[in-house]
Amino acid sequence: MTTWTGRRTAVVAALTAGALLGAAPVTASARTAPAAPIARSTAAAAPTPTVLQPGLPGKVYSDPTGVNNGGFVVGYAYGSGQVRDAAAIRWSPDLTPTTLPPLPGEDYAEARGVNDANLAIGISWPASRDYSRATAVRWAADGTPTALLPLPGDLYSRPTAIGGSGIVVGISGGGAAQRAVAWRPDGTVVALAPLPGDATSETVGVNSAGVAIGRSYTGTGKFHGVVWSPDGTPVPFQTGPTGGSGDWPVGINDAGTVIGVADRPLTTGVVRHGLVRSSGGAILDLGANAEPLAINGSGAVAGRYRPDPSSLRTSAARWSPDGTLTPLALSASSAAKSVAVGINDSGTAIGYAWDGIPARQDQAGKIWAPDGTLTDLDPTGTTNTTLFVNNAGLVVGLSLIRWGGSLYPAHLATVWRS
Secondary structure, eight states: OOOOOOBOOOOOOOSSOOOOOOOOOEEOOOOOOOOOOOOOOOOSOOOEEEEOOOOSTTOOEEEEEEEOTTSOEEEEEESOSSSOOOEEEEEOTTOOEEEEOOSTTOOEEEEEEEOTTOOEEEEEEOTTSOGGGOEEEEEOTTOOEEEEOOOTTOOEEEEEEEOTTSOEEEEEESSSSOEEEEEOTTOOEEEEOOSTTOOEEEEEEEOTTOOEEEEEEOTTSOEEEEEEOTTOOEEESOOSOOOTTBEEEEEEOTTOOEEEEEEEEETTEEEEEEEEEOTTSOEEEEEETEEEEEEOTTSOEEEEEOSSTTSOOOEEEEEOTTOOEEEOOOOTTOOOEEEEEEEOTTOOEEEEEESSSOOGGGEEEEEEOTTOOEEESOTTOSOEEEEEEOTTOOEEEEEEEOOTTOSSOEEEEEEEEO
C-alpha cells in the first residue's frame, strides 16, 4: 500500500543521508499490447459494509482520508457541509473512534493521512482564524498533537503525505510565495526548492526514505514534475518533451518508483501519456491516454485508460511492473465508465464506475481481486465509492445516503471487510 500518497524561507537542510536521484532521458517504449479483459464475474459476495461512527454529538457527516496496514483509519467528522466545524478522528481496527485533538488553544482539526507507525497528519485551526490559514499537525500514536510550523514569514502550513519514517511533506504559504516543505521527525521545517528557474513548488507524496515528489511552477503558472532526493535536491520527474500542462507525478512507493503523467505535444494539440519512473530515473511510457493513479510495493500500477482514443470513455486498468496493461472489466452488460484508484501489495485493486458525470452520488464502488474477479460493493445501486485499500484487503470509502428527500446524499466514512 502506498501511503497517501507537503508543501515550503529556510536554507535547505538534509532530511537524511542520501544520493541525488539522477534524471535519465525518456525511454520511448511502446506500451505492451493489452491483455484480454480479465474475469467479468460478479459471483464473489460483496464484503460487509460498516459505517464508521464518529462518536461525537452533532457530527453527522464524515470523510475518511487514509488507512494503514494495521487497520487504523483516519479522517474527520463535521456537522454541516457549510461550516468548518470538523473534528479529526482515528478509528482503531475494531472501529472504535478516538478524537485527535486540535493544537492547544485551537478548536477544529482534520486528519489527512496515517503511516504504519500510527502517526497521523492533518490540520488544526481556531474558530477565530480562517480555515485557509490552518496549521499542519502531526499526531503521535497516543494522540498528542505537534504543530508543523510554516517557514518564517509564512502564514499557514498544510501536510500532503507522511512516509514510513515519520517525514512529512506539505506546503508553506501566505508569504511571498507558496513553497514545498518537508518536516523532519523532530518537527524541523525544511524548504524544498523548485527546479532551477522556477518560482514556486508543492508536494504530493513522500516515501519512507524521504524521497518526495511534487510540482515546480514557473512565474507564469506552467508546471513540471519534480523529485526531491532525501537531501532536498530537486531533479525533473522526466526530461521528455511536454505540451499543455506539462508533466506531474502522482505517487511513489518505498522502492523509489514514481508514477505520473505527461502531456505530449501533437501536431493538432497534446495527448496525455502515463509514465513510470524508476528510482534511477529511467522512464517507462505506458502509452497515450493512460493515467496511473496508484502504485504498490512491487511496482504494479492501477488507474485508467481510454480503450478507444476517439471516445472519452475510460476503463479501469492495472499495469504490471514491466508495463503490460490488463483492463479491469465491469459486468458484461455494463457500458459505464470506470477507474481504479488503489492497489495493494497482493494486487487487489479498488475503484468505481459511473454513468454520466463522475460525481460521488453517482459512483458505484468496485473491487478487482488479483485474479480479476469483480465484486460490486452494492449490486443494487450506486450508493458508495472506494478510496483506499490496505495490504490486509480492508477497503475504505464512503456510503452515500439520502435523508428526507434531500437532493444530495450525505457521505459517511465506511469500511468493507470480507
